[in-house]
Amino acid sequence: MKKLLIPILALTVLTSYGQNPAPARPQTKTIALMSGTVHVGNGQVIPNGIVLFSNGVITNVVDGTLVKLNLTDVEVIDVSGKHVYPGIISPASTVGLQETGAVRATVDKQEIGILNPNIRSLIAYNTDSEIIPTIRNNGVLITQAMPQGGTVSGSSSVMLADGWNWEDAALVKDDGIWLNWPTYFARNFNFEDFTTEIKKNDKRTQAIDALKSTFADAKAYAALPNPTPSNLKLESMRGLFSGKQNLYVRADYGKDIIEAVTFAKSMGVPRVVIVGGEEANRVTTFLKDNNVPVILSGLHRLPNREDEDVDLPYRMPGILQKAGVLVGLSYADEWWRTRNLPFLAGTAAGFGVTDREEALKMVTSNTAKILGIDKLVGTLEKGKQATLFVSAGDALDMRTNIIEQVFIQGRKVNLDDRHKRLYKTYKDKYEQQK
Known part of the structure; x- marks a missing residue:
């Protein structure tokens, strides 16, 4: 018994040392x-x-x-x-939903299927993630756990970077529904020669027709006070039409942004947020006129068009700010780099944002307003x-x-x-x- 006790105690010490x-x-x-x-x-x-x-x-x-x-x-x-x-608030994040990209068992950010508005990302949020303490050490204390995949991915929730479980960590549950707008063009990255190929999206019309049908059904369902029987998919979208939830739309191309916002407004969705917005600088007047905020993805990258200025991603927050568009910053898919989010604001401050305090707002108060949590944080x-x-x-x-x-x-x-x-x-x- 004594021979077994020593290894067990040693293992316990090593395990506790490696835990959060x-x-x-x-x-x-x-x-x-x-x-x-x-x-x-x-x-x-x-x-x-x-x-x-x-x-x-x-x-x-x-x-x-x-x-x-x-x-x-x-x-x-x-x-x-x-x-x-x-x-600091990190919107459009998969922190807590995936740990190691190459290990499938640690990735829980999307569900099988195309139209999944009823999927809730917060129940997959892992408070034991070793990434969470690293983001706290750069001041990122709040994240928005977003779902991915399909056309309608599900609902996100705003989470605190501390808690025993997702129930403890949840600041605001189901703050919005996520939509991947069907693009005119599909961009495929070739890992062999590191080139990007752009092809026409042949399934676009079919995908938009399915969206129109789903949103029309959801709008009609939301008008019913106590529908029987309850429809989980449509019930999860009820808040979109009352203004309780945001509709987060992933869209990059200018034409896609205009079309997505126009679609949402026509369906009676009052609160629309563009996420990504690589060409948001081309449609600033439209965004301002429709009161649509933008959550920009990582700025520390090259532009996607060969004819664009090499520093355009760095200047994008300043361009939108000066046009009167409400701007937030995120790292989106790059969950392991979320700890560097405050430095995106620092980059924005050096490339066109009027001053450092305005840049700070892009990772604090601006983001809080966009997510609808500005009365709390x-x-x-x-x-x-x-x-x-x-x-x-x-x-x-x-x-x-x-x-x-x-x-x-x-x-x-x-x-x-x-x-x-x-x-x-x-x-x-x-x-x-x-």
Whole structure:
């Protein structure tokens, strides 16, 4: 028995060392972050700010040079010289839905079938993902778990980057339905010679006809107060017509964007969001006139057309912002790079966005407005959830964004992650060899 006990204990120690830290415990004492530079997230900056929060909710954000607060029975944390930001929000994400792309058992982001509005991504959200702690360490504290595949992929949900299970992590359930608009052209990437082939989409008309039929049925169904029997597919789309849910449309080409928005409006869907929008700069007037926001995919790439400026993806947020279009930033399919989302905003700030605070809004308050969660998060304001972080420097600059403290709904989160553990392991290894 003793011979077996030692290996079991050793295995237990190694296993616990490799696991993610336990979710944070609820806030029990009022906390005040004192004397830091507070970036509110709405464009305002308070140089010597105080952020006070209790029971997971912000109770005050003030200028420490102008207002005196009673800090009796308050845990005071001095953050002088540091920067305080609202939690960064990652829309259109598959974090928590896939871990290792090459291992099928760890990928749960899509369902079989073409029209699946009833599929819910939140029940596949894995709070034990080792990617989640890595995104927290760059200030990304909220993600939108989106479904993929088919024409209608299902519903997304907004998730916190901390929790024992998906029920704990869910901030807003089923915030919208995802639609892959049938394109005029299909783009296929050849991995052998790294070229892209564009072909006409021969199944486009058939796919649009199926969409028209599905949305017409859903609209008629939504008009019924208590339909019997209940239809799960149509029931899941009810919120689209009441304005409770967004319709997230993946579309890149200018003509596809116009056609998709026109289709949605004709079906009585009031809240439409374009995701991707590679040619959104070609239809800015249309987007503004129809009050359609855009969630841009990763900016750190080359343009898809040979005749476009090489820095067009970098300049796209600024182009849309100056045209009056509400813009959010995402990494979309590149879930492993989601931790770099704040640096996309930094790139946008250097390529045309009017200033850094406007760029910050593209990963905080703008995104919160687009997702319909701006009453809960997105800015550091009284009454909103205390989901925020403290950085040693500029959160949009990868050279200085060193996260020192993270709070999610007031809970202080452990900042350990796999990257840090591996760094320490190999640091110790090579130091021993000196």
